[in-house]
Amino acid sequence: MATLKTPDGTLHYELRGQGPLVVLFAAPMNAGAFETLADLLATDHTVLTTDPRGIRRSVLDDPEQDSTPALRGRDLALLLAEVDAGPAIVFGSSGGAVSVLALAQDHPEGVRAVIAHEPPHYTRLPDxxxxxxxxxxxxxxxxxxxxxxxxxxxxxxxxxxxxxxxxxxxxxxxxxxxxxxxxxxxxxxxxxGTVRFEPDVAALRDGPVRVLIGLGEDSAGELCDRASRELAAALGTEPTMFPGGHVAWTEDAEGFAVRLREVLRGL
Structure with a gap:
């Protein structure tokens, strides 16, 4: 466990394991939600987890400051530079999904690929x-x-x-x-800020970071299902399917790890 001072607060983060760098990030869920999945991946990866700004142990100088995907993406970029463990694959779920999209389009340095699992933004939906x-x-x-x-x-x-x-x-x-x-x-x-995130489709599609849109097999008909499919189509891809629903990585970490490892091997 460690902390990193940022321009407007302090980030709590955790590192475990050795090997290629994988980041697991969600919002508003804290690093503890990834504990089991991170331990499973740490047998052959360096795994970085963090509490998002304003949550749990990541404190802000102004506790009433809003948290946006752009700011959380900047935080992730600062952490990647601090850890300095090579190009990362960054998995983000829920509010973390839009955060890693912001990371890919605004701070691509040090990022090999992002997996945006069920981004909940609705700015591109007709309703x-x-x-x-x-x-x-x-x-x-x-x-x-x-x-x-x-x-x-x-x-x-x-x-x-x-x-x-x-x-x-x-x-x-x-x-x-x-x-x-x-x-x-x-x-x-x-x-x-999370649901009003407007992805820069051209930057995500044509930029140096490979972008995958993840989707749970049990999420059919939910807002994140619609948002994920719409964004994947705009990027000219198909959703990358994962077992379970929106927070399957907390409900069946072992089963989720099997599928995530398959995806990581393809990146």
């Missing part, structure tokens, strides 16, 4: 105005203190259908203060 209005309602609802309804709107926008009563189980009577702080930061300072 973006409706999605954006719901997103604003969600943020306002959370800011007003109605956490459960805000999460319900989030799931509706993402077109994720939870089992009956699942939302209730997400909110135990006592919640960890750090979890609450991370949730607040994600809703109030991260989600807008």
């Amino acid at each position: 973006r105005d409706k999605l954006d209005a719901r997103m604003e309602d969600m943020v306002a609802t959370y800011a007003a203190g109605d956490t459960r309804t805000a999460w319900a709107i989030f799931m509706e926008n993402a077109n994720i259908h939870l089992p009956e009563g699942a939302l209730e189980h997400m909110f135990p009577a006592e919640r960890d203060p750090q979890d609450l702080a991370d949730e607040r930061y994600a809703f109030l300072h991260m989600m807008r």
Whole structure:
């Protein structure tokens, strides 16, 4: 574990293993979400994980500063320069997916390829105005203190259908203060910039970094399924399929690692 001072804060990051450099990055999820997958890959890779800015151990000088894909992409570029372990393959999931796209188009140096797994941006979708209005309602609802309804709107926008009563189980009577702080930061300072990310298709398609758009086999019909397929088509490629759904790498790390290794070998 180590830290890196940046122009506007301090990043917490972790390195494990030896071999070609692979970065695992998500947002708003912290580095701990990748622990099992990182350990599996570290048998023959150097694996870099990090808490995204404003989350957990990556603190900002101004804790109310918004987090955008461009800023998170810059953070990743600073970490790659600090680690200096050769050209990296960077896997980003969810908000991390749009972050690695920003990395590829803005800071391609030191990056061999990026795998953007289920980017949740909707700026290229035909119903973006409706999605954006719901997103604003969600943020306002959370800011007003109605956490459960805000999460319900989030799931509706993402077109994720939870089992009956699942939302209730997400909110135990006592919640960890750090979890609450991370949730607040994600809703109030991260989600807008993430879903409103506008990829530079020409830079991603024609630039020096190979770009793969990852998609979960169980995500059919969800917002990230639509966004991923649209962006892959714009780039002139097909989605790279992975087992499971949006956060499969947390639910079945071993199965996900098998498929990710196959993809890494092709890069």
